[in-house]
Amino acid sequence: GAVVSQHPSWVICKSGTSVKIECRSLDFQATTMFWYRQFPKQSLMLMATSNEGSKATYEQGVEKDKFLINHASLTLSTLTVTSAHPEDSSFYICSAPQAGGTDTQYFGPGTRLTVL
Amino acid sequence: KQEVTQIPAALSVPEGENLVLNCSFTDSAIYNLQWFRQDPGKGLTSLLLIQSSQREQTSGRLNASLDKSSGRSTLYIAASQPGDSATYLCAGGETGANNLFFGTGTRLTVIP
Numbered sequence: 001g002a003v004v005s006q007h008p009s010w011v012i013c014k015s016g017t018s019v020k021i022e023c024r025s026l027d028f029q030a031t032t033m034f035w036y037r038q039f040p041k042q043s044l045m046l047m048a049t050s051n052e053g054s055k056a057t058y059e060q061g062v063e064k065d066k067f068l069i070n071h072a073s074l075t076l077s078t079l080t081v082t083s084a085h086p087e088d089s090s091f092y093i094c095s096a097p098q099a100g101g102t103d104t105q106y107f108g109p110g111t112r113l114t115v116l
Numbered sequence: 117k118q119e120v121t122q123i124p125a126a127l128s129v130p131e132g133e134n135l136v137l138n139c140s141f142t143d144s145a146i147y148n149l150q151w152f153r154q155d156p157g158k159g160l161t162s163l164l165l166i167q168s169s170q171r172e173q174t175s176g177r178l179n180a181s182l183d184k185s186s187g188r189s190t191l192y193i194a195a196s197q198p199g200d201s202a203t204y205l206c207a208g209g210e211t212g213a214n215n216l217f218f219g220t221g222t223r224l225t226v227i228p
Contacts, residue, residue: 006159034215034216036218042220043205043218043219043220043221044160044205044207044216044218045218046215046216046217049215091157093159093160095160095216104150104162104165105150105162105207105209105216106162107152107159107160107161107162108159109158109159110157110158110159112157
């Protein structure tokens with residue numbers, strides 16, 4: 001099946017710094033990728049939809065200036081958490097539907113962000 | 117907006133038992149429904165995908181059903197094994213978009 005990777009798998013940073021998380025589709029092209037956030041013992045919540053070549057669309061309550069998304073190519077989307085704070089500590093997961101496929105979503109392994 | 121609920125939140129069964137996990141959703145105009153498995157601290161593994169025109173899908177010991185009229189889906193696991201221990205998430209897809217609305221999950225523990 002299709003593979004989606006994320007880097008880094010975990011990151012610890014100080015409050016106020018920015019963190020970039022990469023999401024790559026390894027063996028297929030993805031014009032759209034999704035970014036989810038999962039707090040402990042909660043389910044995944046969609047943050048934003050990343051669109052190749054255009055601006056991302058954000059869900060209600062997600063600050064676009066804080067969570068910068070860049071979908072520069074058909075295989076790479078990046079999420080940058082700017083000026084991270086402890087409340088941003090979470091598990092961030094990206095997913096991508098395979099273009100022209102069967103609507104199956106392929107998920108990355110996730111990135112654990114801890115902000116001190 | 118689709119709201120997805122899963123009951124129970126946690127379930128413990130002895131090895132070998134058959135079990136059913138429940139998922140309910142509010143919008144019957146669901147495009148598809150997926151069941152995922154998530155191991156602690158890990159990403160998601162897709163188990164089964166049911167399109168809105170389908171009623172069920174099977175893969176090995178897993179069988180998932182979809183009843184749009186009642187807003188329910190079930191995941192049936194036959195002959196459970198300790199390796200089945202994980203959190204199971206259901207997620208509904210909406211027409212015209214690919215993003216998924218996730219339930220809160222059922223944490224399954226299969227006791228050897």
